[in-house]
Amino acid sequence: MVKRILAIIFILVIGFWIANALAKVPFGEDKMLVGKYYLENVKEQTGAINAVTAVVVNYRGFDTLGEVTVLFIASTGVAALLWRRREERSAEVDGSLILKTGSRVLLPFIMLFGAYIFIHGHLTPGGGFPGGATIATAFLMIYLAYKEYEIDHNLFEPLEGLSGVSYVAVGLIGLAIGGYFLFDWIWQIWEVGDIGRLLSAGFIPIIYTIIGIKVGTELTGIIDRMIKESKEVEG
């Protein structure tokens, strides 16, 4: 009992100080120097209309590489924990007629929307992570509707690895041309495209396509691992 009371007092003290400190930080005001710098220079320096995307991929590209690595490690961990020699899907019946027909109709549109989100990441809100997750939900729907469906592992797993490698390769090309890792040589040296068109913003669309493919295949792989059960355990 004494321990719990002490814990509550401790939490209240910590909470009081955190709230006190955060109350003094200006929120949404025009005082943030870094944010102001990004907003003023984003068009000339990166060629992207969407400043959020420009910050994520261009100014903070190395952090995004770290994020992708975290996701890769999570996916590898799931695969390592749930790996069995023989495993197959245990569902006994297909989904209902409505689910089956509906998933057939909706699948191409969901895929197209996911691809649209990551290809147009530099123009409209979105990017590689939402686009890849949207594509993975399309595969989840097919998994729920059809009991025998399974992704083509010979296609998905090499694709996942290849997209991860090509992200690093884009960064290394930047290192070779411009002198630092993830230098945007397409926009800063070649100056391809006009601001506001699809063909612009240097390597942002390329990297977001890579991230979209990587996130989509990884999340689909996690779903595949989770939905299948090993044959021996059964039940």
Next chain:
Amino acid sequence: MSEWVGIFIVALMVLSAIFAVEWRDLLAAVVGMAAVSLFASIAFFFLQAPDVAMTEAAIGAAMSAAIFIFAIKRTQRYESEEEGTGWWVRW
């Protein structure tokens, strides 16, 4: 976002979170957890962050709920009754 809509959405979020913790049927609790993500995604959209709203709807409401449901399928559906008291005693 007008202030009352915001308060309403946050209230729905808190309500769904309490249900997600309290329900003994874990399948229902997963639905409550997905509802938290869905309302959070609406709140993000009203706060002018549509990219975050899309990610939250896809990951929070769809993917994580599905993964939790697969986990429930492998284990058991109902919470054990050992600690059958309310939230005010359980901590």
